[in-house]
Amino acid sequence: MSSYYNPADLAKFPTMGEGAPELWEKFMSYYNAVFQEGALGAREKALIALAVAHALQCPYCIEAYTREALEKGSNEEQMTEAVHVAAAIRGGAALVHGVQMKNIAGRLGF
Amino acid sequence: MSLSLKAPQRPQSDSEKQLEFLRETPGVTPIVHKFMEAGLFPLRSNGISVMQVNMGKVCNLSCKHCHVEAGPERTESMSRKTVSSCLSVLAGTGIPTLDITGGAPELNPNLGWLIEEAVKLGRKVMVRTNLTVLELEEYAQLAELYARNKVEVVASLPYYLGKNTDRQRGDGVFEASIRVLRRMNELGYGREQSGLRINLVYNPGGAFLPPAQHSIETEFRREMTRRYGIVFNKLFTLTNVPIGRFLNFLMQSGNLEDYLVRLAGAFNPAAAELVMCRSQISVGWDGRLYDCDFNQALGLTCTPDVPGYIHNFDLTCLRNRPIMLDNHCYACTAGLGSSCGGAVLEVRCK
Ligand code: SF4
Ligand code: SF4
Numbered sequence: 001m002s003s004y005y006n007p008a009d010l011a012k013f014p015t016m017g018e019g020a021p022e023l024w025e026k027f028m029s030y031y032n033a034v035f036q037e038g039a040l041g042a043r044e045k046a047l048i049a050l051a052v053a054h055a056l057q058c059p060y061c062i063e064a065y066t067r068e069a070l071e072k073g074s075n076e077e078q079m080t081e082a083v084h085v086a087a088a089i090r091g092g093a094a095l096v097h098g099v100q101m102k103n104i105a106g107r108l109g110f
Numbered sequence: 111m112s113l114s115l116k117a118p119q120r121p122q123s124d125s126e127k128q129l130e131f132l133r134e135t136p137g138v139t140p141i142v143h144k145f146m147e148a149g150l151f152p153l154r155s156n157g158i159s160v161m162q163v164n165m166g167k168v169c170n171l172s173c174k175h176c177h178v179e180a181g182p183e184r185t186e187s188m189s190r191k192t193v194s195s196c197l198s199v200l201a202g203t204g205i206p207t208l209d210i211t212g213g214a215p216e217l218n219p220n221l222g223w224l225i226e227e228a229v230k231l232g233r234k235v236m237v238r239t240n241l242t243v244l245e246l247e248e249y250a251q252l253a254e255l256y257a258r259n260k261v262e263v264v265a266s267l268p269y270y271l272g273k274n275t276d277r278q279r280g281d282g283v284f285e286a287s288i289r290v291l292r293r294m295n296e297l298g299y300g301r302e303q304s305g306l307r308i309n310l311v312y313n314p315g316g317a318f319l320p321p322a323q324h325s326i327e328t329e330f331r332r333e334m335t336r337r338y339g340i341v342f343n344k345l346f347t348l349t350n351v352p353i354g355r356f357l358n359f360l361m362q363s364g365n366l367e368d369y370l371v372r373l374a375g376a377f378n379p380a381a382a383e384l385v386m387c388r389s390q391i392s393v394g395w396d397g398r399l400y401d402c403d404f405n406q407a408l409g410l411t412c413t414p415d416v417p418g419y420i421h422n423f424d425l426t427c428l429r430n431r432p433i434m435l436d437n438h439c440y441a442c443t444a445g446l447g448s449s450c451g452g453a454v455l456e457v458r459c460k
Contacts, residue, residue, distance in 0.1 A: 042325065043321070043325060043329075067318055070314070070316070070318045071314075071318050071320070071321055072321045072325070073312075073320075073325065073326040073329060075269065075271055075274060076273075076274075077271075
């Protein structure tokens, strides 16, 4: 069975540097800087990344940041709550756009 | 009371087979090449400051990550004669630290004697305990013996939540560990000024690497105090070594290749330079000498050029011996490194 998503492709991510090495370098140095300990700790950043990965529904990022969150010492309860935060924001964002729907329906109707 | 995982135990594994799996995993270069590139080959002992004594494979638990494959069904246990040889070597060589491990060392009837005699010799004594064994009636008094002799206790506690700990060590293990830790605190362990040190040991609950020691220590300290009112001195983080029962888990769960590639990818020459085998000698339950407890579990004895038993111990030969390395050593050299005293480096090298 073939699929657009293949777990082995995660390890091939660096091949994206082959066509445009300078852009890749710039991206990677930014990426690495983002995940350094800063005002937020590395564990908090991994949980945020995990939540964002779910909001984006990127299977590669979900795999990478599930492992990363565990390796930063998070437990499943904390990781599940992070996913709920993503779900709540996604759900809330859809719902709040309902106001647009109401506005437009109001404008179009009698 | 005996706490034991319900998961079926597999038969003891063939060490040579285990090493073959580690050597033949695709994408993993022999670790010796990495030591060569780092200018660290042959890796040699640089003196012996610790004698680690493994008192046997008998244990009241059967943890999923156990490299010793210890358990209640095992029978290997150090004899009084071999314990006596260890004491003679301590007396004769002046090796300053005795680090006692197992299995559950408490289940060896000679433990109290070994501790008291080593303390009389003025040695620093450490005992590695799974805590729960100190709840069993016959062994409960050993906690007081530890305190009387100022033994440094190194206690396994993979995580500060029951669910995670019990998944790895068996139902009820976490609560028993907490009860024993409370008792250790009552005896003075972990309290400022008591001189009684208790260090906890975290290890990952599966096929992933441990967090930075300082960050998980902060979290453990907060959660252990807040949830259970327990204090401790330090938290050590260990990397699970892909041998014994943990290797079996990796293979059965389809994680072996990923885990080894991850360990190998995280090889850190700075951690490699500080591996614990360089400063210790490890004595097996039958008196054989090894570079560390992991080599011991694999049956990899010290280089054949040195006398191989505690009864013919020769410090002059041993303190400069080459260390027997193989691919399981990736666990000691990944990231911040891992040793019996936890991570060997303070900050992750980028
Ligand atoms: S890890 Fe420790 S407590 Fe668990 S079975 Fe092995 S020796 Fe016993
Ligand atoms: S497993 Fe670790 S301590 Fe043992 S020989 Fe290898 S590097 Fe040294």
